[in-house]
Amino acid sequence: MNPAASGGPAGRRPLLAGNWKMHTLPGEAAELAAAVRQGLEGQALSAEVVLCPPFTSLAAAGQALAGSPIALGAQDLVWGEFGAFTGAISAPMLRELGCRYVIVGHSERRQLLGETDALIQRKLEAALAGGLTPILCVGEDAAQRREGRTAAVVLGQVAFALAGLEPGQAAQVVIAYEPVWAIGSGTPATPGDAQAVAAAIRQLVARLHGPAAAAAVRVLYGGSVKPDNIAGFMAQPDVDGALVGGASLDGAAFARLVREGAAARAGGVPEGGRP
């Protein structure tokens, strides 16, 4: 890949993350991680690549990624370190397994498990305090979109989560705009719509935490991203990457998505040509 691609707009490094959701047993996770690794072997990765297996597969995936530039992320955490908190997993536990990232506030947890903005704010702050980079998920559902409330919903979620942070902390947060209606539906947002929301998020970060934080914060798009459509999103100036669900469960396809995405960001074709 073109080393010139290592910095996106304003020097932001693109980020392509795979959210495996509730998929893979440890053996399958090791195979999938190894397949992604193999698909990116020999490439100078201009984009940061993160794989987020379920908790029970983190160790196996981490072993398969050892020594590679591909990072490990978790799908959730709670605040605190150790203590009486049945079923919970904390930042130190994740760091010990090699995690550098953690997803916070995914819409499936908001909708299926009733996670609130207040809960998500606590998790976000716990991730930062615990040395993990949070990937904060926000997005409107189909009804909210129909009612013309996309900006209000998304910006409200971002504002709630970031309000209490210092500017330096806000700059570290990765924000994934994931319209709920686009997740797993095969119908992504258009790159233009993703850009409009990403730009509005960046403007909000500027209002809340100043221009330096806004220039640094990475905004991803998520929702039915595939190898064949990633380029359109990565070509948008305020979209710094993608959070990928279904297409991250095929190692070769996800590696191709990473190559296509990074190349689109750099304005060229993937190193090694198109498959």
Ligand SMILES: O=C[C@H](O)COP(=O)(O)O
């Ligand atoms: O976290 C990932 C998103 O929920 C997107 O999932 P998807 O790529 O299967 O639509």
